Amino acid sequence: MEREGRRIYIFDTTLRDGEQSPGVSLNVQEKLEIARQLARLKVDVIEAGFPIASPGDFEAVKAIAQEIEGPVIAALARINEKDIDRAWEAVKYAARPRLHVFIATSDIHMKHKLRMTREEVLAAVQRGVSYAKQHCQDVEFSPEDASRSDPDFLCQVLEVAIAAGATVINIPDTVGYATPPEFGRLIALIRQRVKGIENVTLSVHCHNDLGLAVANSLAAIENGANQVECAVNGIGERAGNTALEEIVMALFTRYDYYRCKTGIVTEEIYRTSRLVSSLTGMPVQYNKAIVGKNAFAHESGIHQDGVLKERTTYEIMNPAMIGLVQSNIVLGKHSGRHALRTRLAELGFNLTEAELEKAFQRFKELADRKKEITDRDLEAIVEHEIRQIPEKYVLQHLHISTGTHVIPTATVGLKVGEQVWEEAACGEGPVDATFKAIDKITRLPLALKSYSLNAVTGGKDAVGEVTVQVEYEGRHFIGRGISTDVLEASARAYINAINKLVYDVGEENLHYLDEVNNANARPGVAK
Numbered sequence: 001m002e003r004e005g006r007r008i009y010i011f012d013t014t015l016r017d018g019e020q021s022p023g024v025s026l027n028v029q030e031k032l033e034i035a036r037q038l039a040r041l042k043v044d045v046i047e048a049g050f051p052i053a054s055p056g057d058f059e060a061v062k063a064i065a066q067e068i069e070g071p072v073i074a075a076l077a078r079i080n081e082k083d084i085d086r087a088w089e090a091v092k093y094a095a096r097p098r099l100h101v102f103i104a105t106s107d108i109h110m111k112h113k114l115r116m117t118r119e120e121v122l123a124a125v126q127r128g129v130s131y132a133k134q135h136c137q138d139v140e141f142s143p144e145d146a147s148r149s150d151p152d153f154l155c156q157v158l159e160v161a162i163a164a165g166a167t168v169i170n171i172p173d174t175v176g177y178a179t180p181p182e183f184g185r186l187i188a189l190i191r192q193r194v195k196g197i198e199n200v201t202l203s204v205h206c207h208n209d210l211g212l213a214v215a216n217s218l219a220a221i222e223n224g225a226n227q228v229e230c231a232v233n234g235i236g237e238r239a240g241n242t243a244l245e246e247i248v249m250a251l252f253t254r255y256d257y258y259r260c261k262t263g264i265v266t267e268e269i270y271r272t273s274r275l276v277s278s279l280t281g282m283p284v285q286y287n288k289a290i291v292g293k294n295a296f297a298h299e300s301g302i303h304q305d306g307v308l309k310e311r312t313t314y315e316i317m318n319p320a321m322i323g324l325v326q327s328n329i330v331l332g333k334h335s336g337r338h339a340l341r342t343r344l345a346e347l348g349f350n351l352t353e354a355e356l357e358k359a360f361q362r363f364k365e366l367a368d369r370k371k372e373i374t375d376r377d378l379e380a381i382v383e384h385e386i387r388q389i390p391e392k393y394v395l396q397h398l399h400i401s402t403g404t405h406v407i408p409t410a411t412v413g414l415k416v417g418e419q420v421w422e423e424a425a426c427g428e429g430p431v432d433a434t435f436k437a438i439d440k441i442t443r444l445p446l447a448l449k450s451y452s453l454n455a456v457t458g459g460k461d462a463v464g465e466v467t468v469q470v471e472y473e474g475r476h477f478i479g480r481g482i483s484t485d486v487l488e489a490s491a492r493a494y495i496n497a498i499n500k501l502v503y504d505v506g507e508e509n510l511h512y513l514d515e516v517n518n519a520n521a522r523p524g525v526a527k
C-alpha cells in the first residue's frame, strides 16, 4: 500500500555511533555484512564510520563505499581540512557520497573542549563547510551539543553553514538532555529563524540517556524535521541512539497521527536486529520495543484468549510486519539439503553451494543431538558457521574432566594447517581449563574481557550460544560459538575470537609468548 504524506529519511549510524558503544568493535567484514543488510532494509543513508579515527574505520568506510549500492554513504569528520581529506579519501568511491562535518556550539564545549570563541567557531564552520563542498556536493553539518547551545548563536552558525553549501543540517541532542516539547520547540525555532533552512534537509540525532531519544525524534518530526539519525537496536555511545526499529514502526503504526512515511522495508527489521546483535555481541533486552524476545509474547490468559479470537484486541502491530514469521516446518535429523535450503531461503539467507554444504554439515551434527531444529537454531548456524573469516585454528577435539571434587582438566586438539596440536591444562573451572589449553597451543597473550552464555531456544536440548570478548595488545575481538554442549560452544567462541584476531592483526604482526604458564591464573576468566 502506497501511503501519502511527508517522507522521513532514515539515516542509519549503527556503523558509526553504534560502533562506538562501549565494548563493541567490528572488523571490516562484519561492517560490510551489516551494511549489506542495511541496504536490504532500504535505509536512506548509511553512516559508515569516522575515517580519521583509525585505519580500520578508514578501510571499512572505503569498502562500504565501493561495494554498497542504493543508500547514500556518509563519512564523519571534524570540521578541519585533515579530517575532511581523510573522510573524502574513504567515501569518494560511493555512487552517492556524503561528508558529515561537525563542531561543537555550546558554550560549555567551546570553552572547555575546543578552547575557541564564538567568532572562531563561526569562521571554522564557514571554512570547513566550504572546504568539504569542494570535494563533495552533499555536505551534512552538525553543531555538536546543539540542544545545550545558545539558540541565537546556534541559528547564526546554521545560517553560515547553509550559506557555505551545507545540504543537510543535523541537530544533535548529543548528551541526551532534551525533553520532547523543548526539542520540538527548538526545531520549530530553527525552521522559523534560519535563512535558507527550507532548502536543506533538517535532521535530528538524539541520544537516549533519559530514555527520550525516540520521543525527542518524533517531537522533531512533528515540528518539521525530515531526517532522523538512528541505530539498529538503539545502540550507540552510552545509553545509545534513537532505535531505528522504534522510530520506523512508530511512524508506520501511528500513520493516522503523524501522516509520515519512510522508505524502510519493515519486513527486514527483525533480521537486521538479530544480525547487529550477533555481530556486536550486544544482546537485545527481552522487553525491548519491536525486536525484544517478549515484544509479541502474550502471557496473561485474558490477553492470549483475546489475541486468539482477534489479533488486534491486544496487538497494535502484526509481527509479520517486522519479518517475524513462525513456521510450521519442523526440521530434524532426517531433513535433507533441499529442506534446509528451502527453509534458509524463507528466512532470507541465500547461500552459495559451498556455504550451503557447510551449513548442512553443521545442521546434521546438531540434529544428531537435538530433536527439532528451530529457525533460531538455523539462524545461529548461518551466523556462526557461514559468515566466515579464514580459520587458522579449527577445533578438532575436546575432552573435559570435571566434577565437584576434582580439578577441572581440559584436553584440546586444534588443527593448524594439516597438523593437529594437542595440549592439556587444569583450570579453576572447565571453561577456564579449556581456554588455558587453547592458550598453550596459540601462545598468544590474551585477556578474557567478557564471557556470556545464552540459550538460543527453549527446552532441555537448547542450543547454547557463547560470546566471548578477548583483548590482545589493547584491541578487542569478539568470538561466538554454538553447540548443544556449552563447553564446546565456549571453545568454539574462544577459537573464533582468536581466528578473527589473527586475520585482523595479520599473522606476520603477531607477538607470541615464549610459553604459557599454566599456574598463572588470568583475571576475569569465567569459571
Ligand SMILES: [Zn+2]
Binding pocket: 017, 174, 205, 207, 236, 237, 241
Ligand atoms: Zn551521537
